[in-house]
Amino acid sequence: MKGDTVNSDPSxxxxxxxxxxxxxxxxxxxLNLWWTWNPRGKNIFRQLNPYxxxxxxxxxxxxxxxxxxxxLQRACDNENxxxxxxxxxxxxxxxxxxxxxxxxxxxxxxxxFCAEYGLHHSVPIYSGxxxxxxxxxxxxxxxxxxxxxxxxxxYPQGYIRQIIGSDGWQNGTNEPIxxxxxxxxxxxxxxxxxxxxxxxxxxxxxYAAVWKINVGRATLYLLDTDIQKNDPWDxxxxxxxxxxxxxxxxxxxxxxxxxxxxxxxxxxxxxxxxNLNEGHPAFALFERVRSFMEDEGMALDDAIEEVRKSSVFTxxxxxxxxxxxxxxxxxxxxxxxxWKRLGMDKERFMGFGINPDAPKAGFNMTVLGLRMxxxxxxxxxxxxxxxxxxxxxxxxxxxxxxxxxxxVTNGVHxxxxxxxxxxxxxxxxxxxxxxxxxxxxxxxxxIEEIDDKKIWDLHYIYKVRMVNFIRERVRRKWADEGIxxxxxxxxxxxxxxDVLTIGFAxxxxxxxxxxxxxxxxxxxxxxxxxxxxxxxxxxAGKAHPSDNPGKKILQHIFKTAQDPRFRGRIAFVEDxxxxxxxxxxxGCDVWLNNPLIPMEACGTSGMKAAINGTIHCxxxxxxxxxGYNGQNGWAFGGESSDDAADAAALYDTIEQKIVPLYYTLNxxxxxxxxxxxxxxxMRSVAPKFSARRMMKEYLGKFYIPVSKELTExxxxxxx
Ligand SMILES: *Cc1c(COP(=O)(O)O)cnc(C)c1O
Numbered sequence: 001m002k003g004d005t006v007n008s009d010p011s012x013x014x015x016x017x018x019x020x021x022x023x024x025x026x027x028x029x030x031l032n033l034w035w036t037w038n039p040r041g042k043n044i045f046r047q048l049n050p051y052x053x054x055x056x057x058x059x060x061x062x063x064x065x066x067x068x069x070x071x072l073q074r075a076c077d078n079e080n081x082x083x084x085x086x087x088x089x090x091x092x093x094x095x096x097x098x099x100x101x102x103x104x105x106x107x108x109x110x111x112x113f114c115a116e117y118g119l120h121h122s123v124p125i126y127s128g129x130x131x132x133x134x135x136x137x138x139x140x141x142x143x144x145x146x147x148x149x150x151x152x153x154x155y156p157q158g159y160i161r162q163i164i165g166s167d168g169w170q171n172g173t174n175e176p177i178x179x180x181x182x183x184x185x186x187x188x189x190x191x192x193x194x195x196x197x198x199x200x201x202x203x204x205x206x207y208a209a210v211w212k213i214n215v216g217r218a219t220l221y222l223l224d225t226d227i228q229k230n231d232p233w234d235x236x237x238x239x240x241x242x243x244x245x246x247x248x249x250x251x252x253x254x255x256x257x258x259x260x261x262x263x264x265x266x267x268x269x270x271x272x273x274x275n276l277n278e279g280h281p282a283f284a285l286f287e288r289v290r291s292f293m294e295d296e297g298m299a300l301d302d303a304i305e306e307v308r309k310s311s312v313f314t315x316x317x318x319x320x321x322x323x324x325x326x327x328x329x330x331x332x333x334x335x336x337x338x339w340k341r342l343g344m345d346k347e348r349f350m351g352f353g354i355n356p357d358a359p360k361a362g363f364n365m366t367v368l369g370l371r372m373x374x375x376x377x378x379x380x381x382x383x384x385x386x387x388x389x390x391x392x393x394x395x396x397x398x399x400x401x402x403x404x405x406x407x408v409t410n411g412v413h414x415x416x417x418x419x420x421x422x423x424x425x426x427x428x429x430x431x432x433x434x435x436x437x438x439x440x441x442x443x444x445x446x447i448e449e450i451d452d453k454k455i456w457d458l459h460y461i462y463k464v465r466m467v468n469f470i471r472e473r474v475r476r477k478w479a480d481e482g483i484x485x486x487x488x489x490x491x492x493x494x495x496x497x498d499v500l501t502i503g504f505a506x507x508x509x510x511x512x513x514x515x516x517x518x519x520x521x522x523x524x525x526x527x528x529x530x531x532x533x534x535x536x537x538x539x540a541g542k543a544h545p546s547d548n549p550g551k552k553i554l555q556h557i558f559k560t561a562q563d564p565r566f567r568g569r570i571a572f573v574e575d576x577x578x579x580x581x582x583x584x585x586x587g588c589d590v591w592l593n594n595p596l597i598p599m600e601a602c603g604t605s606g607m608k609a610a611i612n613g614t615i616h617c618x619x620x621x622x623x624x625x626x627g628y629n630g631q632n633g634w635a636f637g638g639e640s641s642d643d644a645a646d647a648a649a650l651y652d653t654i655e656q657k658i659v660p661l662y663y664t665l666n667x668x669x670x671x672x673x674x675x676x677x678x679x680x681x682m683r684s685v686a687p688k689f690s691a692r693r694m695m696k697e698y699l700g701k702f703y704i705p706v707s708k709e710l711t712e713x714x715x716x717x718x719x
Contacts, residue, residue: 016030016031016061016064017064017065019064019072020069020072020073020076022076022082023072023075023076023085025085025089025092026044026045026060026064026085027064028092029041029044029060029088029089029092030045030060030061030064030183031061031183031185031214032092032096032183032214032215032216033119033120033139033183033213033214033215033216034092034095034096034142034214034215034216035060035092036119036120036416037139037413037415037416038088038091038415039420039423039424040084040087040088040091041088041091041092042058042420043084043088044084044085044088045058045060045063047081047084048063048067048071048075048081049063049067049071052066052067057121057122057579058121058122058579059121059122059181060183061122061181061182061183062122062181065180065181095216095217096216096217098145098217099145100145106707107146107147107273107699107703107704107706107707108147108271108272108273108703108706108707108710108711109147109148109149109269109270109271109272109273110141110146110147110148110149110271110272110273110274110275110703111148111149111150111151111264111269111271111273111274111275112134112137112138112141112148112149112150112151112275112277113150113151113152113256113257113260113274113275113276113277113281113284114130114131114134114150114151114152114276114277114278114280114281115130115152115153115241115242115252115253115256115277115278115280115281116130116131116134116152116153116241117131117134117135117138117150117152117220118131118132118133118134118135118136118578119135119138119139119213119215119220119578120183120578121577121578121579122181122182122183123177123182123183123184123213124155124159124175124177124577125152125153125154125155125159125177125222125241126241126578127241127242128506128507129316129602129603129604129605130277130278130316132578132604133277133379133410133604134150134152134277135215135413136411136412136413136416136604136691137277137691137694137695138150138215138218138220139215139216139218139413139416139691140411140413140691140692140694140695141218141695142215142216142217142218143216143413143415143435143692144692144695145217146695146699146703147271148218149218149219149220149221149264149269149271150215150218150219150220150221151220151221151223151256151260151261151263151264151281151284152220152221152222152223152256152260153222153223153224153238153241153252153255153256154177154184154211154222154223154224154226154238155177155238155239155240155241156176156177156224156226156238156239157174157176157177157239157240159174159175159177160172160173160174160175160240160542160545161173161174161175161575162542162574162575162576163574163575164491164554164558164572164574166483166484166486166487167555167559168490168554168555168556168557168558168559168562169551169555170508170542170543170551170554170555172542172545174240183213183214184211184212184213184222185211185212185213185214186209186210186211186212187210187211187212187221187267194209194210194227195209195210195267196208196209196210196227196229197210197223197259197262197263197266198262199254199255199258199259199262200258200262200287201258201334201335201337201338201341202251202254202334204231204234206225206230206234206237206251206255206259207225207227207229207230207234208223208224208225208227208238208255208259209223209224209225209227210222210223210224210263210267211224221260221263221267223238223255223256223259223260223263224238225237225238225255226238226239234251236248237251237252237255238252238255242544244546246326246327246330247330249324250326250330250331250334251334252280253280253281253282253283253324253365254283254334256280256281256283256284257280257281257282257283257284257285257286257287258283258284258286258287260281260284261284261287261288261291262287265291272310272706272707272710273310273311273312273702273703273706273707274288274307274310274311274312274373275311275312275313275314275698275702276311276312276313276314276369276373277314277316278314278315278316278317278366278369279315279323279324279364279365279366279368279369280324280365282313282365282366282368282369282372283368285307285311285368285369285372285373286338286342286372288303288307288311289303289304289307289342290303290338290341290342292306292307293342293343300342300343300344304372307372307373308372308373308374309374309706309709309710310706310710311372311373311374311375312373312375312376312377312698312702312703312706313369313370313372313373313375313376313377314376314377314378314379314408315366315369315370315376315377315378315379315387315405316378316379316383316601316602317366317601318383318386318387318390318598318599318600318601319390319599320355320357320358320390320391323364323365323366323367324364324365324366325355325358325361325362325363325364325365326353326362326363326365327362327363328350328362328363330362331350331353331362331363332346335349350363352367352368352371352372353365353367353368353371354367355367355393355394356393356394356396357393366391367391367394370391370394370395370405371394374404375406375701375702375706376404376405376406377405377406377407377408377701377702378405378406378407378601379407379408379409379410379601379602380407380409380410380601380602380622380623380625380626381407381409381625381626382598382621382622382625382626383407383598383601383602383622384405384406384407385400386598386601387403387405388400388401388403388405391403391405406701408694408697408698408701409602409623409626409689409694409697410602410604410607410623410689410694411604411607411688411689411690411691411692411693411694411695412604412607412608412611412689412690412691413690413691414435414438414611414686414690414691414692415435417582417585417607417608417611417612418611418612419458419462419586419612421458421461422458422586422612422613425450425454425458429446429447429449429450430443430444430446430447431443438686438687438690438692439687439688439690439692439693439696440687441687441688443687444682444683444684444686444687445683447679447682447683448679448683450679452668452670452672452675452676453668453670455613455675455678455679456670456671456675459589459612459613459678460497462583462586462587462612463497463501463587463588463589464497464587465583465586465587466497466583466584466586466587466588467492467495467496467497467587469583470491470492470495470538470571470573470583471492471493471495473491473573473574474488474491474492474493475493477491486562487562489561489562489568490558490561490562490570490571490572491561491571491572491573491574492538492571492572492573493568494567494568494569494571495536495538495568495569495571496534496536496569499534499535499536499569500533500534500535500536500589500590500658500659500662500663501535501536501537501538501587501588501589501590502517502535502536502537502538502588502589502590502591502592502617502654503537503538503540503584503585503587503588503590503591503592503609503614504517504537504538504539504540504541504591504592504593505538505539505540505541505573505576505580505581505584505585505605506541506576506593506603506605507541507542507543507544507550508541508542508543508547508550508551508553508554508557509543509544509547509549509550509553510549510550510553510596511595511596511599511600512594512595512596512599512600513594513595513596513641513643513646514539514541514553514554514557515553515556515557515560516594516643516646516647516650517537517592517594517647517650518556518557518560519643519644519647520647520648520651521560523651524566524651525565525566527651527654527655527659528566528567528569528570529565529566529567529569530659532663533659533662533663534569535569535654535659536569536570536571537569537570537571538571538572538573538584538588539557539561539570539571539572539573540572540573540574540576540580540584541554541576542575542576554572557570557572558572581605581608585605585608585609585612585614586609586612586614587614588609588614589614589615589662589674590614590615590616590617590658591605591606591609591610591614591615591616591617591618592617592618592650593605593606593616593617593618593619593621593622593624594618594619594637594646594650595619595621595622595641596641597619597620597621597637597639597640597641598621599621600621600622601622602622602623603618603621603622603623603624604623606618606622606623606624606627607623607627607685607689610627610632610633610681610682610685610686610689611681611682611685611686611689612682613678613679613681613682614678614681615632615633615634615674615677615678615681616628616632616633616634616681616685617633617634617635617636617650617653617658618633618634618635618636619635619636619637619641619646620635620637620639623689626688627684627685627688627689629680629684631677631680631684632677632680632681632683632684632685633677633681634653634657634658636649636650636652636653637649637650661673661674661677662674
């Protein structure tokens with residue numbers, strides 16, 4: 001069968017070493033990211049060899065490769081280990097074979113397209129929030145039994161490892177993806193070779209090989225142009241995310257959209273609904289029109305109508321400037337044959353991408369998505385209002401309220417982001433079934449029943465783990481590279497788990513104002529160095545390689561962290577990614593967010609923090625106007641942004657609210673008020689900003705109504 005990977009075939013998976021028969025299930029578990037969101041799944045690997053587990057960066061494939069046959073045999077002889085292994089294996093099998101689907105009205109399969117996916121650090125094919133949203137959507141769809149396939153890109157050189165020089169300047173090195181230790185499999189063709197598609201209409205032809213990743217019960221297909229069959233320039237198409245070379249970027253989006261669509265067609269994957277996450281893959285819409293015309297004999301206008309009503313477009317940008325626009329000449333170069341094939345002339349074809357506010361600028365991918373999908377959503381309520389304003393001319397509306405763009409506020413995949421010990425405590429207090437009811441707000445009121453000391457102790461464990469993780473990294477740098485002591489200080493060796501800790505981890509870019517808290521250094525110094533009630537701040541985040549203002553902000557932070565007057569209480573943690581994020585969202589006390597309003601479309605790291613009891617402190621942008629209830633964190637700053645005023649409001653909040661609450665202990669020697677707020681944060685944020693709630697909204701607003709309509713049309717045709 002096409003597209004079915006055969007594990008026993010050495011060419012299908014190059015990664016998993018030979019295992020003793022008794023442990024053969026471990027290879028299968030290692031090749032399915034299911035283990036990443038199941039505490040006992042993680043544990044089974046850790047138990048095999050805790051040292052190698054750590055050394056491998058929590059990558060089971062890498063670890064299995066390093067285990068000696070002797071060691072594997074020892075595991076087989078260890079009855080305790082085998083009992084746990086059999087249990088986990090049974091859990092996994094049960095999960096995979098569970099046929100229950102969330103909805104009584106079964107939605108038709110959904111094909112989800114996105115340029116990046118944040119799943120786990122062993123598959124570095126993401127840049128930031130957009131990718132983590134896509135990853136969480138696949139994971140949640142799997143948990144809910146929603147039939148979904150993902151389409152994305154393999155970026156062989158994609159991941160930039162951030163290295164900061166002693167002058168605070170960000171340097172990066174490409175960290176090539178290691179296909180031998182990533183949880184990926186080749187998709188095979190009929191003759192057992194690596195399944196490869198040709199992207200139509202690019203001349204000379206471009207080919208993409210197809211890989212797959214098992215995300216529980218969902219499958220993600222990845223296109224890889226780095227294959228011998230391609231010319232060198234074409235091999236580079238998928239080499240890195242969001243290349244600034246516009247020509248190459250256009251070719252990337254042709255491969256993702258049109259090539260991605262070919263993958264679905266040629267593998268015979270059934271789906272009816274397309275969900276495009278952001279404009280990058282929007283060419284899939286044209287390819288779908290073409291396939292309706294050529295395979296099903298539809299007329300152009302009927303095909304367009306059919307595509308419209310079965311497609312969902314999700315937009316994330318709050319600014320027209322944030323969208324991809326390609327010059328008409330460049331577009332003509334690639335699409336001249338294509339529009340003829342669709343029976344369109346150039347004017348009509350280009351018309352789909354012309355932004356009425358900038359008609360000469362070129363072909364706009366977001367405008368294409370908005371025009372060719374009749375279901376459109378922004379990613380928070382506030383972002384919907386912004387999106388309606390910036391795109392109203394696409395819909396010829398003067399009145400923003402009539403612009404047909406809805407919203408689904410993002411959520412986070414709870415079992416991925418919540419700490420394991422907290423997860424287990426919730427098992428005990430909310431009942432074993434809590435994950436199935438995670439979006440039920442009443443359920444979460446039982447958080448109250450967890451003893452304050454238990455919450456505080458768990459939080460302290462996460463904090464110590466975070467500090468140890470940061471220090472250990474610096475220790476290695478110190479040992480390997482002999483870094484300057486001031487650099488070691490700036491990277492966090494002096495962090496103290498007993499000190500109130502504010503975390504700020506996100507992309508280093510101007511609109512997020514990472515250095516807002518450095519606005520008045522004298523005032524900050526007083527806050528940080530308060531003798532009895534000190535404060536420390538941990539920063540992390542990458543600047544885009546071509547974003548010099550972002551790199552300057554980072555440098556400013558790094559240099560401030562080296563300033564002895566802050567006594568090592570400001571730290572910058574290198575190489576923010578999935579792994580660092582997990583330590584920080586669990587280990588900090590406060591999660592800070594202070595974007596220029598209304599530039600944060602949603603933001604999800606604050607949700608990850610809040611469900612772990614790391615309290616959110618943010619200006620009222622993105623999801624926070626929906627999330628903040630007066631008791632579950634802090635909101636500061638005005639309706640519109642002003643750096644000086646916002647910084648002052650932030651300092652006031654820290655001095656008057658945050659510090660006293662944290663350092664006031666009750667008769668049990670616990671910060672009772674603080675722990676209450678942690679509980680309120682978890683109670684109020686977890687159900688409402690869970691990926692479960694989000695997926696139910698996608699279902700209710702889009703997938704189910706579209707399914708119904710398509711099913712009815714089909715029935716009508718049959719009778
Ligand atoms: C969640 C997450 C993001 C997105 O969070 P924002 O709040 O939008 O910045 C970015 N990077 C990583 C590593 C994440 O885990």
